[in-house]
Amino acid sequence: MAKKPDLDDFRVPFFDGGKKLKPFDLTSVDCSAKPFSMGSKDLDRMRLSEVGAALDELQEKLHAQRRQRVLLVLQGMDTSGKDGTIRAVFHEVDPLGLRIVPFKAPSEREAAHDFLWRIHAQAPMAGELCIFNRSHYEDVLVPRVLKLIDEDECERRYRHIREFEALLADSGTTIVKCFLHISKDEQRARLQARIDDPTKHWKFDASDLEARKQWDDYQQAYSVALGATSTEYAPWYIIPGNSKTHRNVMVAELLLRTLQALKLEFPPAKESLKGIKVE
Numbered sequence: 001m002a003k004k005p006d007l008d009d010f011r012v013p014f015f016d017g018g019k020k021l022k023p024f025d026l027t028s029v030d031c032s033a034k035p036f037s038m039g040s041k042d043l044d045r046m047r048l049s050e051v052g053a054a055l056d057e058l059q060e061k062l063h064a065q066r067r068q069r070v071l072l073v074l075q076g077m078d079t080s081g082k083d084g085t086i087r088a089v090f091h092e093v094d095p096l097g098l099r100i101v102p103f104k105a106p107s108e109r110e111a112a113h114d115f116l117w118r119i120h121a122q123a124p125m126a127g128e129l130c131i132f133n134r135s136h137y138e139d140v141l142v143p144r145v146l147k148l149i150d151e152d153e154c155e156r157r158y159r160h161i162r163e164f165e166a167l168l169a170d171s172g173t174t175i176v177k178c179f180l181h182i183s184k185d186e187q188r189a190r191l192q193a194r195i196d197d198p199t200k201h202w203k204f205d206a207s208d209l210e211a212r213k214q215w216d217d218y219q220q221a222y223s224v225a226l227g228a229t230s231t232e233y234a235p236w237y238i239i240p241g242n243s244k245t246h247r248n249v250m251v252a253e254l255l256l257r258t259l260q261a262l263k264l265e266f267p268p269a270k271e272s273l274k275g276i277k278v279e
Contacts (some may be wrong), residue, residue, distance in 0.1 A: 004037035007254050010238045012230035015162065017143035024227030026219055026238070031183040033240040034155045036250045044245040050094030050251040058256075059129050063097030066127035068262055069173040072255060076180030077218060078208045079190035080241055082133050085180065088248040089255065090131075099124070102133040102138060115139040115157065117163050123168055136161060140225055145217045158228040169233035176250055176258050179226060180241040184215050 012024055038047050062068060074082045086100060101122045110118040116136055124130035140157040143149040149157070165175055182190075191208060194200040212219065230236040237254060237258040 004153050005048065006037075007237065007250075007257060009035075010240075010250075012226045012236040012238065014235070015228055016229055024223055024230075026179075026181070026223040026226065028239045029181055029240065031181050031186065031240050032242045033081070034243050034246040035162065035240075036253055037243070037246045038249070041245045042248050048088060048245070048249050048252055049092060051249070051256050052089070054256055055090070055252065055259065056093045058095050058259040058262075058264055059097055060199075061266055062129060062259070062262070063127045067172070069124040069126055069168075069171075070129045070259065070262075070266070071124050071132065071173050071175045072129070073135045073137075073175070073177040074180060074251075075135060075137050075222075076241065077182060077187060077215075078211060079187050079194075080180035080182045081244055081247055082180060084244060085248055085251055086131055086133065088244075089196065089252045098129050098131075100131045100133060103135055103138060108140070116160060120164070123164045124173060126172070135224060136164070137229075141218065141221050144221045144225075145214055154224075155228075158225065161229050161236075162231060165229070165234040174258060174262065175234040176254060177230075177236045177252065178239050179222065179236060179248060180239050184212075187212065187215075187225045191243055 010029065038044050039172060062070065074085060076082060090098060103119075106115075106118065116139075119136040122130070122132070138148075141160070144154050167174060190203070191212070194204040226236045226238075239247055239250050239254075
């Protein structure tokens with residue numbers, strides 16, 4: 001009997017101070033795998049709706065408590081589906097208590113500070129489920145590939161990220177980080193679709209083609225960054241993403257497990273309201 005897939009099978013091994021004999025290799029995960037598919041796109045969409053309803057109830061309790069915080073980080077190559085994942089996974093969720101933060105290239109003011117300055121300001125508040133569409137990882141991936149920072153600075157930034165995420169976790173933030181993993185062929189198809197459809201031209205940027213030329217460099221940079229920053233308090237999960245419906249289901253299942261583990265409940269009833277009748 002085949003082993004039932006487990007979400008932790010796709011978790012990047014926890015950082016151990018760089019003592020691993022074999023560094024994490026992103027290419028070891030099959031982008032086309034669909035371990036959490038229900039068997040068809042229609043069934044996957046049905047499961048996503050079921051999980052979405054459960055997420056809506058749990059998020060309402062999180063918001064009502066205003067005590068704990070949840071941060072979902074979405075990273076991936078261009079066209080990996082960060083926007084689509086957000087739309088699909090949170091389609092059933094009340095936007096109350098939900099906040100989405102898209103990170104672009106740093107502004108002049110942001111770049112004048114340390115690279116985590118703009119990130120910390122957007123960290124989730126008590127009772128909030130916050131989604132980072134791209135994140136602080138851009139500031140160690142892009143500069144590394146473009147050779148704007150050296151190895152020593154990369155290592156410092158990995159350490160700063162681990163320490164920053166530890167601070168968030170110690171302050172009551174539950175962190176889940178997802179790398180949406182697509183193949184180079186799948187990216188080509190998605191970029192071409194944007195070029196061929198005039199209604200999607202706004203999503204296309206010529207810089208995407210330049211970054212695509214450095215595909216292998218980015219895969220290597222991601223492998224190193226994921227391995228250096230996956231921790232018990234802020235784990236990375238690799239989400240096979242060539243199938244959009246499977247990607248959505250897997251992220252939703254991961255978030256559902258995360259919120260269920262928080263044992264969320266509505267705040268206790270207020271005795272002062274007992275017996276009050278509204279006239």
